[in-house]
Amino acid sequence: MSEQRAPAPIADEPAVALSGVCKRFGDREVIHDVTLAIPRGRITALLGPSGSGKSTLLGFVTGLVRPNAGQVRVLGEDVFALPRRGLLALRRRMGMLFQDNALFQSLSVVDNVAFPLLRVARRPAPEAKSRALALLEQVGLGGLHDRRPDQLSGGQQKRVALARALALEPELVLFDEPTSGLDPQTSAAIDALLRETQGRLGTTFIAITHDIVSAAAIADHVGLLVDGRLRAFGTRGAVWASTDPAVRAFLDRVPAGAGEAPAAPAPPPTGSGDLEL
Ligand SMILES: Nc1ncnc2c1ncn2[C@@H]1O[C@H](COP(=O)(O)OP(=O)(O)OP(=O)(O)O)[C@@H](O)[C@H]1O
Ligand SMILES: [Mg+2]
Incomplete structure (x- = not known):
């Protein structure tokens, strides 16, 4: 009898493997021959200045941006060789936190978190609600479940988005700029929550960010x-120990273009209060 089985997972296959990936928009190549392997069960930060290609890279992982060359493997699957149904099944194994959180403003906090459980996993309402409440407790929002998202602070909204992204027990969670728009203390609290959550669950987290402090x-x-x-x-x-000039320039926050011409020394304060423009 021939039974069709999924291929056995390769235990230490990376969560995400890009090999020789290139992407052009028109005649501009914005990703040049990128090869990398992101390990499972860890937090990986993809850093880079604005326009460096971070979101494009995230698009390869979700299957939304097709490279012009190279291969993208996510959780053992060749993303752009999958039929549509396979791609949808793969996406269900991923959670996503958007930069703006993408919460449903008309739904309460608990209904936001329960949404994927009801609509995607088709769980019965009482089960979805109790699981959503437990998730909210885990992200430190017990007691706020009846509020609407616009009645929460930015940090609290990020916590709701994390709870929702974890609802379907993803194997991989993608974060787009998890701390952008948050003050330093709130950013630090979200960083601590991400570390604690990842340590507890062992899930692979990938965050694209230009926040060096948060990545560190x-x-x-x-x-x-x-x-x-x-x-x-x-x-x-x-x-962090790299001596590559481009790496140092980013990590040491050398102003863009500083290598091209010597920066003019700042003028001494005149004390006159006049502004010369
Ligand atoms: N759909 C598109 N069409 C044309 N050009 C695009 C498209 N998407 C991205 N680009 C260009 O590709 C380059 C990389 O963009 P990308 O959004 O990946 O950068 P990023 O690192 O995420 O930047 P940011 O930190 O500002 O979000 C940029 O020059 C951008 O203008
Ligand atoms: Mg981006």
């Missing part, structure tokens, strides 16, 4: 993209 606080592994090229990839310690 949460990431086990770091990749740095500059102008569509992967300039560094490795453990956080190894990347």
Whole structure:
């Protein structure tokens, strides 16, 4: 009897593996020959300046941006070789936190978290609600479940988005700029929550960010993209110790273009209060 079985997972296959990936928009190549392997069960931060290609890279992982060359493997699947149904099934194994949280403003906090359980997993309403309440408790929002998202602070909304992203027990969670728009203390609290949650669940987290402080606080592994090229990839310690000038310029916050011409020294204060423009 021939029974069709899914291929056995390769235990230490990376969560995400890109090999020789290139992407052009029109005649501009914005991702140049990127090869990397993001380990499972860790937090990886993909850092890079604005326009360096971080969101495009995230688009490869979700299957929304098709590369012009190269292969994208996510959770053991060749993303762009999958039929549509296979891609949808793969996406269900991923959770996503959007930069603006993408919460449903007309739904209460608990209904936001219960939404994927009801609509995607088709769980019965009482079960979805009790699981959503438990998730809210885990992200430190017990007691706020009846509010609407606009009655919460930015940090609290991020917690709701995390609870919702975890609802279907994803194997991989993608974060788009998890701390953007948050003050430093709230950012630190979200960083601590991400670390605690990842440590408890063992899920693979991938965060794209230009927040160096946050990456230093949460990431086990770091990749740095500059102008569509992967300039560094490795453990956080190894990347932070890099002597590559492009890596140093980003991590040491050298102003863009500073290498092209000597920066003019700041003029001494005149004390006159006049502004020369
Ligand atoms: N759909 C598109 N059509 C044309 N160009 C695009 C498209 N998407 C991205 N780009 C270009 O590709 C480059 C990389 O963009 P991307 O959004 O990936 O950068 P990013 O690192 O996420 O930037 P940011 O930190 O500002 O979000 C940019 O020059 C951008 O203008
Ligand atoms: Mg982006």
